Amino acid sequence: MxxxxxxxxxxxxxxxxxxxxxxxxxxxxxxxxxxxxxxxxxxxxxxxxxxxxxxxxxxxxxxxxxxxxxxxxxxxxxxxxxxxxxxxxxxxxxxxxxxxxxxxxxxxxxxxxxxxxxxxxxxxxxEKLEQVKSLNLEENYYKVKEEIQLLEETIYSNDILSTYQADVTRLKEQLELFSKEKDKAKKKADQMKKEEALKQEEAKKEEAKKKQVSYQVYQNARFGFSIQYPSDLTMAPPPTNGDGARFYNNELEIVAFGGHTNIIDSGETIETYYYQDIVNISAPIGYQRLTDDWYVISYNENGTTVYKKFFFDDSTFNSFIISYPASKQEQYGPITDHIASTFITDTY
Incomplete structure (x- = not known):
């Protein structure tokens, strides 16, 4: 126990x-x-x-x-x-x-x-980073640039955001790449624009050169008149009576001639010839003018422009007629004006 x-x-x-x-x-x-x-x-x-x-x-x-x-x-x-x-x-x-x-x-x-x-x-x-990423660089380049700077400043002041620096850096690199590509594209566009401007300038010069017309002078000894005509026209064989000459190409025709007045009928006046021409012209007249010693008639007939100027005195007359396609008015109108303003007559 x-x-x-x-x-x-x-x-x-x-x-x-x-x-x-x-x-x-x-x-x-x-x-x-x-x-x-x-x-x-x-x-x-x-x-x-x-x-x-x-x-x-x-x-x-x-x-x-x-x-x-x-x-x-x-x-x-x-x-x-x-x-x-x-x-x-x-x-x-x-x-x-x-x-x-x-x-x-x-x-x-x-x-x-x-x-x-x-x-x-x-x-x-x-959220802000995603918003910036979603912006279209083409439309919002400067806004994105500004927002990236703000994002970097925010990261700098908050250590907890340091892990996002890589995202912002990539976004910044994309912006820089876009800027370089945009500058490259702009330079290319500017170069193309410059080249196009040069081409247009050359074309204008070429066109102006084409429009520049050199003239030769034809003098008629019998009736005392002279006319300037484009030097690239062909001169037809002159008539045996020596009253004038004809110059032409496949579009333009110039006929200059002289004659005597008061032979068939005495007492002829400038109106005699003027109204006779008016009656003989069937096409609508686009322009006409009558003075004491000369008249002008211009009309379009079947797609052809006809310009006639007539100088008159009591014994002789001088005249020229120019015709060309109405569609070529821009080309041949200035030539007609030049001939009309430089024609020298012996009737004065």
Missing amino acids: KKQLFIQLIVSLALLTLAACSNHEYQKAMDQGIESLAEKDYHKAALYFELALREQANDEQASAYYEQAKEMANAIEAANQGNFEKAINSLSVVINQKKGLKSLQEEAGKLEEQIQFKKETVYNFQ
Whole structure:
């Protein structure tokens, strides 16, 4: 009987010793965990509180502290990785832990505000960055350039945005490339425009050269008149009586001639010839003018423009007739004007 009691006593003493040792390890782990929290080493604190739970598995305080330390460590790690939602969720666990440390809950609240601010800063920056990326460079070149500068300034003033520097740099490179391509295209367009202007200038010179007409002078000795005619016209063989000449190409014809008045009928006047021409012309007359000693009649007949000028005195007349396609008025009209203004008559 005495032996049995002795054994029981030995067992009880052993249990008390073990319990005392367990309580000591538990308290030591809890104290080290609290010290780690003060140093903001939340991962280390979680390890100590986990050790305390091994000594006292059902301890609510150790369990609460462990959850707080673990989630604080998770929150900081998630925030550093830019996973703000996960960080905020972890902090929510810390704050809502009923048996947790109040000081840690307050710390978690402050950290949550900071992370919310970072979250909004990053979100606003991302949104602005996407807006700039979506702008059409052709239409908004200067706006994009200005926005890129603002984005770079924002990154410079916020360390949390440093990861977006590569995106902004690529956007800046795209803008610079676009600018170079645009300058290249502009230079090419300017060169083409310059070349086209030179071509047009050369064409104008060539056209002007074509329009420049050199003239030769024909003088009629018998009736004393002279006429200037384009030098590229062919002169027909003159009539044997020497009363005039005919010049022509495949479009233009000039006939200059003279004659005597008052031969068939005495008392002829300039009106005699003028009205005789009017009667003989069947086409509508476009222009006509009668003076004391000359008249002009111009008309269009079957697509051909005919211009006649007639000079009169009591013994002789001088006249010329010019005809050409009406469609070539721009080309032959100035020639007609030149001949009319330079014709020299002997009737004055």
